[in-house]
Amino acid sequence: MCHPSFYHEVCLKTTGQHPVQIERLTFIGGYGKSGEREPVAEVTLEMGDVVSIVGPTGSGKTTLINDLEMFAHDHTPSRRKLLINGAPPSADLRDRRRRGPPPRPNPRRR
DSSP: OOOSSSOOHHHHHHTTOOOOOOOEEEEEOOBOTTSOBOSOOEEEEETTOOOOOOOOTTSSHHHHHHHHHTTOBSOSTTOOEEEETTBOOOHHHHHHHHHOSOOOOOTTOO
16 A cells, blocks of 8 residues: 555556655745745755654644645645655646555455
8 A cells, every 4th residue: 555645656666657766855835824925935855854843723734744745836725836856746746646546455355
């Protein structure tokens, strides 16, 4: 089973696609609930970085994670953009993520 996160190497291998080697993720800020530009313009994470996402209720922590999982590129409510290794995720990769992981075999079926 593919874990629902941006680590799709296993998922892509099981679907016959070439894996994406993620070395660097960059978030480009979008807009908050009020429609104002986010105060942080850009955040870049390198492979191996450890981060903690903290903030009060309603501050956008879950929205940030959702944008990450959806390979955001100006098509989510926050209008954030995610760059993988300095480039926008391909439309194919975003489409695959929206469809979800490949179906798992049912062990009860024979």
